[in-house]
């Protein structure tokens with residue numbers, strides 16, 4: 476087991492005359508035994524970061540330590556890491572079983588032990604029926620699981636898994652995701668797992684490190700990054716459907732603090748500590764307000780707002796039934812609000828909908844490019 480630490484790590488590539496910054500400046504401490512998920516959109520530098528930890532890519536600046544040892548110049552084979560990357564890199568002349576057992580054979584592990592481990596991993600990854608086939612005879616999904624199996628069969632200090640489930644169908648992906656989580660709980664080996672799938676990240680991680688444009692945006696437990704996103708980017712990247720972001724205008728009037736959200740004045744005063752929000756901001760300044768679709772209730776006609784929660788009405792633009800729930804897109808003035816509900820009382824497109832949102836669960840962000848969160852609790 477091992478900790479992994481990245482200090483001011485940077486990676487630039489030269490592309491013709493241009494310099495491409497793949498990773499701008501990353502500081503990250505991955506704890507011993509932790510399952511850390513690197514999450515971010517395509518091109519944000521996830522694979523580059525992984526490849527630098529693995530030693531497959533030289534770092535431009537900064538330091539990487541594995542178990543407190545500086546590994547900047549250490550060969551990948553001497554870092555005791557097991558990798559499964561999106562490109563499978565399987566041994567084409569070997570069967571699937573031989574691929575799985577290769578590193579154990581190289582270490583002269585007794586054959587009976589190898590066979591037992593191979594069959595256990597093959598069972599977990601549902602590869603039993605293809606064990607005597609060669610990689611060229613396998614589907615992309617089988618090859619990917621084989622590559623993952625070849626990493627998991629080892630007993631390394633650190634697992635580095637870069638989108639190891641991306642070529643699997645949705646059902647299998649969910650199943651194997653749970654297996655990886657279970658396996659990690661059992662082994663407690665440090666694991667760095669890359670994905671651009673936020674649900675996968677939330678489901679798997681002990682902590683999530685969210686990246687964008689070669690920089691870390693926030694690092695925290697799934698609950699921390701979901702409930703207290705550091706900025707608008709993190710807020711809207713996590714959660715399905717995505718958090719609604721609407722403009723709001725602050726106003727203060729003789730000690731009462733309110734914010735105008737799509738034309739509706741919402742009094743925020745009962746909340747404990749608004750002083751920081753309102754001393755930092757002049758009245759009439761604009762904010763970005765975040766409302767999660769799950770924090771919106773659909774009111775039936777006769778109801779009025781209990782405990783003075785704000786109501787907003789609009790016209791339903793789209794109704795989507797997704798099995799157990801309904802997703803509503805409601806047009807409110809110039810904005811569209813997405814909400815999710817267990818039932819919608821027969822509401823249809825074109826009908827009027829009255830939405831109530833929980834003002835204790837509103838998120839506030841700076842109305843600028845960085846969109847940093849403004850805390851008000």
Ligand SMILES: Nc1ncnc2c1ncn2[C@@H]1O[C@H](COP(=O)(O)OP(=O)(O)OP(=O)(O)O)[C@@H](O)[C@H]1O
Pocket residue numbers: 488489490495496497498515516517518519520521522523524671
């Ligand atoms: N060998 C290379 N030469 C030049 N630019 C590169 C090279 N490898 C990566 N890049 C650039 O660095 C940036 C980060 O790439 P990286 O592969 O790390 O992204 P990623 O987050 O893994 O994306 P994805 O989710 O698509 O796999 C991209 O802009 C990419 O074009």
Ligand SMILES: [Mg+2]
Pocket residue numbers: 521522523
């Ligand atoms: Mg990648």
